[in-house]
Amino acid sequence: MLTVIIALLVIGVLIFVHELGHFIAAKLMGVKVEVFSLGFGPKILGFKKGETEYRVSAFPLGGYVKLYGEHPETLPSVVEKDKAFAFKKTWQKAFIVVSGPLANFILPVLLFWFLFWVSGSYLLSTKIGEVLPDSPAEKAGLAPGDEIIEVNGKRVKSFDELVLYLKSKETVNEVLLKIKRGSQVLEVKLVPETKEGYNVFGKKTHVPFIGVKSTQEIVHQKHGFIEAFKLAIEKVIDITTLTFIALFKLFTGDLPFSTLGGPITIGKMAGDTAKLGFYPLLSFTALLSVNLGIINLLPLPMLDGGHLVIFSIEAIRRKPLSLKTQELIFKIGFFIIIALSIAVFYNDILKLLSGWKLP
Known part of the structure; x- marks a missing residue:
C-alpha cells in the first residue's frame, strides 16, 4: 500500500508540474484554458474558476490541459479566435507546448538546489x-x-x-x-x-x-546558496546527457529494451527510495522529472516533441498542415504510444513473475 501511495504522490506532482507549465504558458499567450485535469477519464471531482474547470479524473497515470480551439475538429465552432490555440502564431504555440517539458526540467533544478543547500553532498x-x-x-x-x-x-x-x-x-x-x-x-x-x-x-x-x-x-561537503544552484544545474545536465545516451543505445540495440520500466517499476523504486528517507525521495523525484521532460520532447506524434515537429514543418511551409494530415499523424502517434505502453507494462509483469516483489 505504501508503494502505491508514494508512487501516486510522486507521479501526481510530476504531472501537475508538467501541466502547470502548459497552463501558465497558455495564459501568457492569451489562450483560453477550458480544462486543467490531473488524470484521464471520467471526472471524480472538480470546480470551475473563471473560464477554466479544474478537475481530478479517474485514471491517475497522466493528465492534460484542454485548450480552446486546440483540436482540428473543434475549429468550425471557434468564436473567439483571439483566444484559440490554433489561431496563434507558430512560435506562441511552440512556446505553450515546450513549457510542459521545460517545467519538468525546472523542478529538478529546484529540488537539487534545495538538497545541495540544505543537506550538502x-x-x-x-x-x-x-x-x-x-x-x-x-x-x-x-x-x-x-x-x-x-x-x-x-x-x-x-x-x-x-x-x-x-x-x-x-x-x-x-x-x-x-x-x-x-x-x-x-x-x-x-x-x-x-x-x-x-x-x-x-x-x-x-x-x-x-x-x-x-x-x-x-x-561530507557543505554548499552555499549560489554554489548549490550551480551544482543543481550541473546535476540536471549530467542526468539529461546520460538519458539521451541511453535512448540512443536503446535505438541502436546496445541497451536491451527489457531495461525499460513502467508504472509498476516506478512504484517499486519510489517505495524503496521512500524507505531511505525524505531527501532520497526528493532526489528520485527530480531524476524522474528529468526523464519525463525528455520523453515528452521525443519527436513522436501526440507527445510535445511531435507537436514541435509539426510546428516546425508549418513554419517551413508557411501554412498549417491539412486537418486530414493532422488527424492521420495523431492516429499514428496514438498507436505508437499504446504499443510502447504495452511493452513497458509487459516488462513490469515479467519482473513480477520472476519473483520481483513490491515493498
Whole structure:
C-alpha cells in the first residue's frame, strides 16, 4: 500500500508540474484554458474558476490541459479566435507546448538546489585505498593515500566520478591523472588495460581498468546558496546527457529494451527510495522529472516533441498542415504510444513473475 501511495504522490506532482507549465504558458499567450485535469477519464471531482474547470479524473497515470480551439475538429465552432490555440502564431504555440517539458526540467533544478543547500553532498573520497599488483596504476607509481584530483584535465570530486568516467569509455589510450601526495601535486600518465566488465548502463562489455580501489572514506561537503544552484544545474545536465545516451543505445540495440520500466517499476523504486528517507525521495523525484521532460520532447506524434515537429514543418511551409494530415499523424502517434505502453507494462509483469516483489 505504501508503494502505491508514494508512487501516486510522486507521479501526481510530476504531472501537475508538467501541466502547470502548459497552463501558465497558455495564459501568457492569451489562450483560453477550458480544462486543467490531473488524470484521464471520467471526472471524480472538480470546480470551475473563471473560464477554466479544474478537475481530478479517474485514471491517475497522466493528465492534460484542454485548450480552446486546440483540436482540428473543434475549429468550425471557434468564436473567439483571439483566444484559440490554433489561431496563434507558430512560435506562441511552440512556446505553450515546450513549457510542459521545460517545467519538468525546472523542478529538478529546484529540488537539487534545495538538497545541495540544505543537506550538502556525501561523496566517496578520491583517495586511493589499494593499488592492485601488476596493474597500470602500480606500474605508473601510484600508491595508497594518493588523492586523485583530475583525470584527463577533468576535475573529479568523488571516486564514483572516476569510475563513471572510465565506464563511459570503451577504450582509453592514455589517462593523465593529477594527484595530491602529501603536500605535492603530481601528474601521472598511465595506459589502462581493457577488461571485461559492465558499462554505466549495466551492459556487459569491455571497460578500461587502471587497478585502484577507494578508501571507502565518505566526505561530507557543505554548499552555499549560489554554489548549490550551480551544482543543481550541473546535476540536471549530467542526468539529461546520460538519458539521451541511453535512448540512443536503446535505438541502436546496445541497451536491451527489457531495461525499460513502467508504472509498476516506478512504484517499486519510489517505495524503496521512500524507505531511505525524505531527501532520497526528493532526489528520485527530480531524476524522474528529468526523464519525463525528455520523453515528452521525443519527436513522436501526440507527445510535445511531435507537436514541435509539426510546428516546425508549418513554419517551413508557411501554412498549417491539412486537418486530414493532422488527424492521420495523431492516429499514428496514438498507436505508437499504446504499443510502447504495452511493452513497458509487459516488462513490469515479467519482473513480477520472476519473483520481483513490491515493498
